[in-house]
Amino acid sequence: MDRFVARQGGGYLAFLPVCALMTEGLVVRMGTRHIGMNVLGGELAYISHAHTDHCAALGGPLPIFCSDVTADILGLKEAPAKKEEEKKIESPPPEAPPLAPDVKKSKRKRKSGAASSSSRFRGFSRFKRAAMGSLRVPLPEGVELHSAGHMLGSTQIAGASERWGRVAYTGDFKLRDGLTIKGAPMLTCDTLFAECTYGDPAVQFAHPQDVLADMERWGRQNREAIQLWGGYSTGKAQELVKFINDYLGETPVVGGRAAEVCEAYRRAGVKLEWKTPESPEGQEMMRAPFMAVMPPHQLTPILRARLETVHRRRALSAVATGWALVRHLPYSAAFPLSDHADFNEILEYAHASGAKQVILAHGDNERTAKALRAAGVNAVSIESLDVEQTTLKIEEGNGQ
Numbered sequence: 001m002d003r004f005v006a007r008q009g010g011g012y013l014a015f016l017p018v019c020a021l022m023t024e025g026l027v028v029r030m031g032t033r034h035i036g037m038n039v040l041g042g043e044l045a046y047i048s049h050a051h052t053d054h055c056a057a058l059g060g061p062l063p064i065f066c067s068d069v070t071a072d073i074l075g076l077k078e079a080p081a082k083k084e085e086e087k088k089i090e091s092p093p094p095e096a097p098p099l100a101p102d103v104k105k106s107k108r109k110r111k112s113g114a115a116s117s118s119s120r121f122r123g124f125s126r127f128k129r130a131a132m133g134s135l136r137v138p139l140p141e142g143v144e145l146h147s148a149g150h151m152l153g154s155t156q157i158a159g160a161s162e163r164w165g166r167v168a169y170t171g172d173f174k175l176r177d178g179l180t181i182k183g184a185p186m187l188t189c190d191t192l193f194a195e196c197t198y199g200d201p202a203v204q205f206a207h208p209q210d211v212l213a214d215m216e217r218w219g220r221q222n223r224e225a226i227q228l229w230g231g232y233s234t235g236k237a238q239e240l241v242k243f244i245n246d247y248l249g250e251t252p253v254v255g256g257r258a259a260e261v262c263e264a265y266r267r268a269g270v271k272l273e274w275k276t277p278e279s280p281e282g283q284e285m286m287r288a289p290f291m292a293v294m295p296p297h298q299l300t301p302i303l304r305a306r307l308e309t310v311h312r313r314r315a316l317s318a319v320a321t322g323w324a325l326v327r328h329l330p331y332s333a334a335f336p337l338s339d340h341a342d343f344n345e346i347l348e349y350a351h352a353s354g355a356k357q358v359i360l361a362h363g364d365n366e367r368t369a370k371a372l373r374a375a376g377v378n379a380v381s382i383e384s385l386d387v388e389q390t391t392l393k394i395e396e397g398n399g400q
Contacts, residue, residue, distance in 0.1 A: 026193065026361070026382070028167060030159035031142035036062065037157070037169050037193075044140060048171030049154035050074050050234050050261075063137040067145060069153025071136050073234065073264045079135035148173040149184035150339050151235030152265055158187050165190025168353065172197070172362075174338070175345045176208050179242040180270050186348070192355035193382075194346055198322055199360065199368030201343045205322065211337045215320065216247040218333050222316055224289055226307050230296035230319035230331065233258040235339060238265050240293045240320060241272045253277050253285060253292040289313060296321070299331060343371065350377045359385065 026037040034042035038054040045057030047066040050073040057064055063079055070076075139145060140159075148154040150172040158168040168189035175183040198205070205211075219227060229244065229252070231237045237258035244252045254262060254274040262272050274293070275282040299317040307315040317331040322338025341349070350358045350372060358379040360368045365381030372379035 026169070028161060028164070028169070028193075030157075030161055030167065031140065033140050033143075035140070035143070035157075038171065044137070046157055047074070048148060048157070048169075049151055051151070051172070051232070052234075054171065058134050060134065064134050065137050065139055065143075067153045067155050069264065069268050070155070072267060073153060073261055074134075076134055076136040079137045146187060147182065147184055149176070149178070149181055150174060151178075152181050152238065152268060152270060154181070154235075156184060156187060158189060161191075165356070167191045167193070168355075169193040170195055170349070172340060173349075174341045175348065176205070178208065178339065179212075179239050179246070180265065186352040189353050190356050192350060192353050192358045194349060194358060194360060195340070196343075196346055196360045196363035196365060196368040197340045198326075198338065198342045199346055199363040199365070199371070200326070201368075201371045203322075203325060203342050204344060205325065205336060205338055205342045208337065211320075211335055212243060212247060215243060215318070215335050215337070218318065218335075219244075219248045219291075222314075225314040225316045226289055226311060227291045228299050228304070228307075228315065228317045229291060229293045230299045230317060231258075231293060231321075233295055234261050236320065237293050237295075238262055238270070238272060239337070239339070241274050242270070243320075244291055244293070245271075245273050248291070250291050251275055251285070253282050253290055255294070258293060258295070286311075296331075343368065347372060347375055347377065350379065 026039065027042040028035055028037060029042075033044055036042040036045045036057060038046065038048055038056065040057045040060040040062060043062070045060065045062040045064045047057060047064055047070060048054055049066075050070045055074065058074065064076060066074075066076070143157060143159040145155040145157055148156045148171050154172065156168060156170050156173060158166065161167045166189045168187040168191070170184070170193065172195050173184045175186070177183045229240045231240045233256065237254065238261060241252055241254060241262060244250050251273045253276070255277045259274065259276050262274055265272055275285060277283070277286070277292075296319050299319070304315040304317060316333070318333040318335065319329060319331050320335045320337035321329075322336055322340055322342075323329065324334035325336040325338075346360075346368065356378060358369075358372060358377055359382055360366075360372075360379060361382040365383060369379040369381045369384075
């Protein structure tokens with residue numbers, strides 16, 4: 001997708017490809033600052049939560065702001081107050097964003113031998129080194145952060161924009177309560193940017209307690225087997241640890257990045273119990289049927305076969321992900337426990353926000369927008385906001 005910009009009056013939207021993990025980039029002017037929404041762009045970079053596909057700004061030249069928990073998980077250091085004062089702009093920023101000079105005609109080429117954007121995320125050690133070069137700054141004036149309900153530390157951002165009125169950007173969100181975080185509040189706004197990973201109207205997640213009951217039933221039925229629970233190291237792994245603690249009464253084995261994030265959750269006041277595989281306690285636990293939490297891509301048939309050979313007992317794998325509702329997954333069991341909103345939650349938020357326009361991103365955007373329009377919401381996909389069409393669509397939507 002070509003990089004482009006849509007400018008209207010005192011506010012603007014800029015879009016640019018960031019990396020393979022996130023195809024749309026968004027920069028919004030709130031107050032007097034150009035803020036990059038989970039991208040490396042504008043004057044300040046906002047990180048909504050600690051998942052790597054939302055951390056393109058790590059290691060870049062821009063100061064970053066985020067929640068305290070997100071900063072702890074990412075290992076961000078506070079910028080010295082004096083240096084931040086020196087960076088403040090004395091006069092209002094120019095109408096055109098710094099990132100977008102004649103964006104239609106030029107494409108930035110990567111220098112030979114330079115690392116790609118996505119290479120920053122290959123392995124946490126490299127990811128952590130990138131964070132070391134980034135500095136965290138205080139929340140900009142006129143900007144609010146609210147919980148997004150996606151994972152601990154995840155936030156939505158809201159603030160005033162001359163062109164868009166009051167803007168709310170959800171990032172990844174859900175309204176349902178999780179085991180380690182409450183559901184997101186629905187913010188009132190004029191323009192709502194909402195993610196729609198599961199925006200297909202056919203996708204409707206069951207109540208979390210019903211899914212957890214199914215997970216508990218499966219876990220108890222297979223007590224004599226080694227249970228490998230799959231979840232992303234940041235966020236979902238901690239939900240699984242909490243589930244195993246509270247529903248199965250067990251302490252799982254957790255290592256690597258997931259264990260580091262568990263420590264951050266514990267520092268934030270979430271009670272989690274786990275043992276690392278290299279600890280004496282972990283080694284002892286693995287002499288009997290044990291439970292482990294690890295990234296889904298590690299739950300291979302080869303690993304299960306090796307464990308069965310070494311421990312002489314069955315080894316089963318289970319994952320907890322919203323994709324279990326829409327895809328066939330190659331595990332012993334798959335449970336649709338998602339950290340994202342489904343279509344009904346997106347629709348509920350759109351109505352509750354009072355937004356004059358809802359702009360969808362990070363999913364099948366046009367399909368979700370069409371379904372929302374059928375339900376009475378003035379919704380468009382983020383791709384539709386090109387230079388030629390933005391004026392017409394926004395003015396029609398706002399009745400101006």
